[in-house]
Amino acid sequence: MSKKFRRNRIELPIGPQHPSLKEPASFRITLEGEKVVNAVIGVGYNHRGLEKACESRNYIQDLYLIERVCGICSHTHSTAFCQGIEELAGITIPRRAAYIRVMVAELERLHSHLLWLGVAAHEIGFDTMFMYTWRDREKVLDILAEVCGNRVNYGINTIGGVRRDVDEAMLQNMSKMADALESQVKYYLDLALTETTLSARLAGVGKLSYEDALRFGVVGPVARSAGIAYDIRVTEPYAAYGDIPVDLVTDTREDVLGRTVVRIKEMLVSLNIIRFCIKNLPDGDIAVKAPLRIPAGEVISRTEAPRGENIHYIRSNGTDKPDRVRVRAPSEANWRGVKHMLEGGYLADVPITIAAIDPCYSCTDRAIVIDSGSGTEVKDWQSLRQYSISWYKKQGIDVSAVKIPERKYY
Amino acid sequence: MQTENEIVEKLCGEFGFLQDKIYVQRQKRIFTGFLAKEEFEQVLHYAHDELGFYRASHVVGTDEGGDLGFIYLLSNEDGIILALKEKAPKSDPVINSMTDIYPSLELHERELVDLFGAVVEGLPEGPSYPLPDGWPKGNYPMRKDWDPKYFDRNTMTYNPPAGGAGKEGGSK
């Protein structure tokens, strides 16, 4: 691979091992001084050959496989899959099951957004907030463990409904958790909107205009932060979302600060949805019987994952094994936008820009051929992150100056 | 706000060959049958330019026996999905890239090259995706006649029994 030395250009290969992102990915960034002029992104060390495996297993076995496409948004993948099979089989799940699916989906959105908030704070050097948000996240995981039986990979869905019911005690705990979490989330929103050190790091970074966001087909909070009102819970309500008022959160900032604000506000919306479900949970069964052999047909099933629109395409052939399963997870749609966001920005902003789309590499399934040995400086993620923190310190922005008061909650 | 039926009517009015090949599956879902390359491109351009299908979510590659299938999922601002299908024979699986209109399709079209053996002309330069380095050429895992149990991961070679692997299912 030839490299051109024009003016002060250097190429930085980063990854696939880097401690901050917890997932393998490679980036090849071309710099001119401090500015990024080109970015080649290779994600997808997680390509496992899952879709081929789906074709040789039956639908119930595939449910467990599909759930493990991603550990953070596992419920939306299994919901999308179950919905698709239920549509092919022509069965309707009971209302109670639909409400339980919504409750678990919103709990998942809460834990995922808190996780993201912590990771983003960590990327800009704000480790205190990382610890705070992950401590709050434990409350959500406790509820999930109580309702579903596991903290991660919940396994609550089955074809035809859900596997476990919720009782009065669980609903009360959920309600208490929602109240406790609300004050924390409102505090994070206040922090994002008013704390000048935070906005100095996040505002103007990773800009993606409304027109570019449409052109690159981004989804989720990235699209909503550019003003695009696109949320599958509102566009095509599934499960019980047709009965539930969902506030669509958008922002006009078009940058990382906008994405932060959108995610925090979405957490408040999720808490309201959970409260609505608790109050209006209908009685009845939690599942209907589903056939083993699914009639031939094809279906496109969509859900709104924490990261955006999640699409499953399933084709059946009348047997107990699917003919074709294709998962298009939301992060796949956002990667093209990242390349555009990185170019023109500073090297110091690379970690937070990439983190701001909330990438989920195992949802993405890609691979890269990186030819190292080009003789350029090799930085790993940790040193890139340190570089970004010290670069901003020189500009006078030190996020460790933010004071976080101790709060009491249950 | 156009309904699904209005969109189908407009498309059929513009393209006679779509007459029996397009149907409304349910609310927000329009499916077509498999179209040849030239017909497909005409419909796609019309859908993008005239009908407001501004977003391309994905391309699903399929194995249709003698052909390779490509299902483009386009959507408009009302959330209606138009599943536009293209086919190309396995003996000459050449299609044109749609990334000049829909840049988001780049990596999805690249996947078709690795996993199905399609030839996508006009794709921007970039690394192959998603298979690893050293993957044996001519092996397209998502085709129905390729069976993972004959693939040796240590030597990276594919050794089917004499007579081909056939369409066996239920290996694991």
Add this chain to the structure above:
Amino acid sequence: MGLLQRAIEWGTRKSPWIIHFNAGACNGCDIETIDALTPRFDLERIGVLQEGSPRHADILVCTGAVTLQTRDRLKQIYDQMPEPKYVIAVGTCACTGGIFDGCYCVMGGIDTVIPVDVYIPGCAVHPEAIISAVQKLLDTIGQRKKGEDRHADRK
């Protein structure tokens, strides 16, 4: 056992530094591994520190069924770690390949590429199990006889 050796083992036992690598996981075990470092479970209280570079680490905490893309990188990271080094395989996929065993891009568990000292099954692994595994590993350090090969049964 010489004084230097004893000092190194005392340092590792009292404050092991870990490096985390995702070899193709779904991220479930990864987020539970990071969870073990956050306030509720807090691995740091037993001296565990997460490091960025393999050259500074004592323990490699690895998740995921090894994919064909990551196996060379995994080997490189293991080779870059200085002795004495230990490997913990976190999760069912890291132990045996789990639910992905047999997929065309999956080698199997971590031990198809590098020797493993501790296996933690689970999907996803509970942070308390990770703490227990680290504790068990630390107890075995310093109890080995001189010249004993930890991985003799693999040959």
